[in-house]
Amino acid sequence: MDLFNNPKLLLWAVPLLPLFGFLINGLFGRRLNLAASGGVAATSVLLSFVCAVGLFVYHLDMNRSQAISTSAFTWMSVGDFQINFALLLDHLSSVYMLVITGVGSLIHIYSIGYMSHDEGYARYFAYLNLFVFSMLMLVLGDSLVTLFMGWEGVGLCSYLLIGFWYKDRNNAIAGKKAFIANRIGDFGFMIGMFLIFWHFGTLSYTGLLSQAGAIAAADTTLLNAACICLFIGACGKSAQIPLYVWLPDAMAGPTPVSALIHAATMVTAGIYMVARLNFVFVHAELAMDIVAIVGGVTALFAGSIGLVQRDIKKVLAYSTVSQLGFMFMAAGLGAFHIAVFHVFTHAFFKALLFLGSGSVIHALEHSLGHGNPDSQDMWKMGGLKEKMPITCYTMFIGSLALAGIPVFSGFFSKDAILYTAFHRGDGLGWLIYALGVAAAVCTAFYSARLMGLTFFGKWRGNEHAYAHADESPRSMTMPLMILAVLAFGAGWLITPAAWFHFTPFSDWLAPTWAAAQATLADGSHFKLSAEHDAAAITAEWINMIISSVIAGGVFLFAFFIYKNPANIEKVRKLAFSGEGDAQRMTPWYKLLLNKYYVDEIYEKFVIGPVRIASDVLFVVVDVIVIDLLFVNGSAMLVKASSDLGRRLQTGLVRHYLYAFAVGMVVLSALFLLMAGQK
Numbered sequence: 001m002d003l004f005n006n007p008k009l010l011l012w013a014v015p016l017l018p019l020f021g022f023l024i025n026g027l028f029g030r031r032l033n034l035a036a037s038g039g040v041a042a043t044s045v046l047l048s049f050v051c052a053v054g055l056f057v058y059h060l061d062m063n064r065s066q067a068i069s070t071s072a073f074t075w076m077s078v079g080d081f082q083i084n085f086a087l088l089l090d091h092l093s094s095v096y097m098l099v100i101t102g103v104g105s106l107i108h109i110y111s112i113g114y115m116s117h118d119e120g121y122a123r124y125f126a127y128l129n130l131f132v133f134s135m136l137m138l139v140l141g142d143s144l145v146t147l148f149m150g151w152e153g154v155g156l157c158s159y160l161l162i163g164f165w166y167k168d169r170n171n172a173i174a175g176k177k178a179f180i181a182n183r184i185g186d187f188g189f190m191i192g193m194f195l196i197f198w199h200f201g202t203l204s205y206t207g208l209l210s211q212a213g214a215i216a217a218a219d220t221t222l223l224n225a226a227c228i229c230l231f232i233g234a235c236g237k238s239a240q241i242p243l244y245v246w247l248p249d250a251m252a253g254p255t256p257v258s259a260l261i262h263a264a265t266m267v268t269a270g271i272y273m274v275a276r277l278n279f280v281f282v283h284a285e286l287a288m289d290i291v292a293i294v295g296g297v298t299a300l301f302a303g304s305i306g307l308v309q310r311d312i313k314k315v316l317a318y319s320t321v322s323q324l325g326f327m328f329m330a331a332g333l334g335a336f337h338i339a340v341f342h343v344f345t346h347a348f349f350k351a352l353l354f355l356g357s358g359s360v361i362h363a364l365e366h367s368l369g370h371g372n373p374d375s376q377d378m379w380k381m382g383g384l385k386e387k388m389p390i391t392c393y394t395m396f397i398g399s400l401a402l403a404g405i406p407v408f409s410g411f412f413s414k415d416a417i418l419y420t421a422f423h424r425g426d427g428l429g430w431l432i433y434a435l436g437v438a439a440a441v442c443t444a445f446y447s448a449r450l451m452g453l454t455f456f457g458k459w460r461g462n463e464h465a466y467a468h469a470d471e472s473p474r475s476m477t478m479p480l481m482i483l484a485v486l487a488f489g490a491g492w493l494i495t496p497a498a499w500f501h502f503t504p505f506s507d508w509l510a511p512t513w514a515a516a517q518a519t520l521a522d523g524s525h526f527k528l529s530a531e532h533d534a535a536a537i538t539a540e541w542i543n544m545i546i547s548s549v550i551a552g553g554v555f556l557f558a559f560f561i562y563k564n565p566a567n568i569e570k571v572r573k574l575a576f577s578g579e580g581d582a583q584r585m586t587p588w589y590k591l592l593l594n595k596y597y598v599d600e601i602y603e604k605f606v607i608g609p610v611r612i613a614s615d616v617l618f619v620v621v622d623v624i625v626i627d628l629l630f631v632n633g634s635a636m637l638v639k640a641s642s643d644l645g646r647r648l649q650t651g652l653v654r655h656y657l658y659a660f661a662v663g664m665v666v667l668s669a670l671f672l673l674m675a676g677q678k
Contacts, residue, residue, distance in 0.1 A: 007058050008070035010051050011087050014097060015136035017048040018104075022129035029122025038115075041125035042108040045132055049101035056094050069142060069206075076145070080201070088142035088205065092512045095340060096139040096272055099347045103264035104132045106479040110355050111256040113475035114362055124164060124254065131157035135265040139272055143204040144193050147273065151189070151237065154266045155182045161261075162253040168371065174252035181246040185236015192229030195222060196280070209279060209515050216283050216519035227280060227287035231294075234270025239321045240298045240328060245599060247321055251313040255358030258313060262320040263351035268343050271327045275336045279516035282334060282526045289428060292332025296435030299325030301596075303442030307449070308575070308592040311376045312357045315450050319402065320350060322439055326417050329432050334526030335420040336513060337506040338494075342413035344505070345490050349401035349410055352483035356395035359472040359480065360454060363388060367465040378453040380461030382565075387469045390477045392455040394484040399451050401487040403444040404551040409491030411551070414440065416494060419543045423536065424525065440547060444554035452562025497532040498540040 021044030029037050059068065071086035089097070108128060115124055134157055138150025155178075163175025197203050199222055200211055208215070215223070234240070239247035247267065251258055261267060274281060274291065281288055302321035309315045323346050330339035357376075363384075364375040374380050385392040401410040418440070421433035459466045471477065493505035513528065520527045532540075561567045575589040585593065594600075 007055060007068055010055055010058075011068055011070055011089055011140070012072070013051045014048050014055070014101065015087075015133050015140060017044045017051070018129045018132040018136065020044055022126050022133060025122045025126035025129065029126055032122060034116060034121055037122040037125055038108075038112040041129050042105065042112060044129060045101060045108050046105040048132070048136075049098075049105045052094075052097045052101045055089060056098060059089065059091075059094055071142075081197075083143055083145045083203065085146070086142040087140045089140060090512065091509050092272075092275060092340065093139045095344060095509070096268070097136065099268075099344060100132060100135050100139065100264050103347050103351050103483075104260060106482060107256050107260050107264070107351065107355070110259075110358070110476050110479045111254075113473045114256055114358055115254060118254075120164065124161075127157055127160045127164070128257070128260065131161065131260060131265055135269070138269055142206065144196070145203050147276075148189070148193070151233075151269060151273075152186070154237075154269060155179065155186070158182070158250065158261060158266055161257040162250045164253050164257065165371075168252075171252040174246075174249040177249050178246040181243050182236045185233045185243050188229045188231075189233025189236075192226045192231075192233065195226035195229065199226075205276065208277075212279050212515045212519050215280055218283070220284065220286075223280065223284040224286040227277075227284040228290060230273065230277065231270075231287060231291055234273055234328075235294070236270075237273075238267050238270030238324050238328070240270070240294050240324065241301060244298060244302065244321050245602065248314055248317040248595075251311070251317055255313065255354060255361060258317070259351045259354035259358070262317070262354060263347045267320060267324055268327075268347070271324070271331065271339055271343050274328075274331045275340055275512070278336045278513055279519070281331075282516045282520060282524070285525075288332050288334065288526070290332070291328050292428065292432050295325040295328025295330075295332055296432045296439075297325070298322070299329065299439035300435050300442065301325075303439040303446070305592055305595050306446040307442055308589060309446075310379050311373075312360065312378050312381075312450065312454060313354070313376055315378075315446055316350070316353050316357060319353075319443065319446065322443060323350070323402075325439065326414060326436065329436060330417045330420055333420050333424060333429070333432065334524075334528070335417070337509045337528075338413065338416045338420060340509060341494055341505055342417060344493075345401070345409040345413040345487075348483050348490050349398040349408075349487035352398035352480060352487050353395060353402065355476070355480055355483065356391050356398060359388065359391040359476055360384065362472055362476070363391075363469040364461075364465050367468045368462060374461055374465070377461070378450065381454045381459070382457045382461075383455070383459040383466070384469065385455040387466070388455075388471045390471055390480065392451075394477075394480040395455075396451055397484045398487050399447040400555075401491075403447040403555045404440055404547060405444075405555060406548050406552070407488075409487055409489065411548070412491030412494055412496075415496070415544055415547050418547050419496075419540055422543045423539055426525075437547070437550065441550055441554050444551045445558045448555045448558035449562045452559050453568075456563035457565045457568065496540050496544060498537050498544060501532065 021041045024040050025032070025037055032040070055068070067088055067090035069086060069088050071084040073085050074082060075085040076083040108125070111125070111128065115121055118124065131154060134150045134153025136150070138147050138154060141147045141150060159175045159179040161175075162178050163172045166172045166175070193203060196208070199218065200208060200214065202208060202211075232243075236243045247262075250261055253261075281291075299322045302318045302325065306315050306318035306322065309318060323342070327339045327342050327346075330336070330342065360381070361375045364381075365372065368375045397408070401408040404411045404414040418433060418436045421429045421436055423429070424432075492502070495502045516526075517528060561571060575586060591597075
């Protein structure tokens, strides 16, 4: 049944509605009242979500299984190279479109209450709408060039929103850090694009797909180089080692921004790019191995840092870096559908946790004041379950999903990633599995620690703040409740074969991988198999039991430690040695709390030398060569000659007669010399 007469027009409406909201708030926001400004922004994204749902339903029709493509105009045309400003809706982009607009609309609604007292209200919503528009263009564009436009757009918006409270110098620095780290990744991304165009002569997805056979037969050195360069860009956007350092500092922005960056936009862009170009990556085995290893190391590295962080948002930030590592583990092992599935489930429970933490911060800032670090310090919280029951119970569901507790959404996607590594069975598979299990231990521990310190036990902070803490307004709690339902139920779209093997999510995405699968040999590690024999089901049960016992056991262990005030004091003694003024952090605790000193290492060995080199180049090239010799030097020469000329033009007749006489004497002497030589 046709739901829409013109789905192509509806497809354009999805990104253009948030852009329209950005223009209204950007141009007229100061003239609008708070309700109108927030209403325009939230409504534009909500309408975009409605259009996205309509397109998804339209696409579900079996007679319309093909992609929907629409072009507005020719964007670039040089010889045979042509890029149209066009959109492409297929099975992969439709999933991302629903997540971006769905979670994005909830975050916009939540922001109406959260930002209601901020003087930059209209500016905030303008940036937020532009962020959603950029991410939609990234996933809906029909070429790498259009993707790159959205790629740079979300980078710009992250800079604007992370540094939203720019009057605070630390916030401004955090925004610049995000922008610069992403520019480093983007340089690699552009080189990867150039290599692909140089060899295949196109950057459009359809053009590359039509050459799937040529890609399979291409020089592996070239493909590996191109894919590694593209992955460098993904490391910047999706915060993987070594370019992850910007994401934890992104907490400087408003909490709803953190939720949007971490759950629905930007950080998932790298996963999308790798999944979109799956038919290229599967033929670059070295690049795929690097993707998997970097993902596994990042998952464990960031997860271990999250174990000791005091700031509630910093715990969730390092959690995001770790979970992105899980996604790249799956992508690097060739399980692109599982990587996208973890993107899907992670969007709901991570948005829930960030918005829940924002609810806590919002409640405490009324008494402590905006920007007070105590409003985010979990060691100075506790017992908030009685004050904020909705926030507590919804966040508890999110933490269970994050920890991978069975039947919650995170369990299904994370367990599928671990099973992919477990089932591969070779050296790389066991390495990735070991890294994944260790990272899962960290995840379960810090998830329970966050809940125990924040909501249970006794209040350990400012008594006045606790007395005045209260549940957040309905505009903030309603999105929490909706996300809690999704954090529980979204994972059931792919259930293990050991249960009843319900896989509508992977079935929906199957056409996205069809071209790549058709070019792979049967023995390839990346060849997907629909067969589930007894041995595979047994392996799945073994993996499921191991991951469930680890997740459940570690979560319960950590929760019962941190919900009990007496146990918290024992933990303090493990983290600190000595008493009173002699008290010192233990080395392991100090190492984790200082994030392995990565920022300090970068400052000393990367940023410092670059700064020194920049200063030298500034003095030698800019000041001495350009300014002194060329710009200022030429100006000084002109000035000196002008001064000399001015001295000759005195305006006195006697001076001119004197000059005339001297000139005549000189000329006479020259004539006499010349005559004597003859």
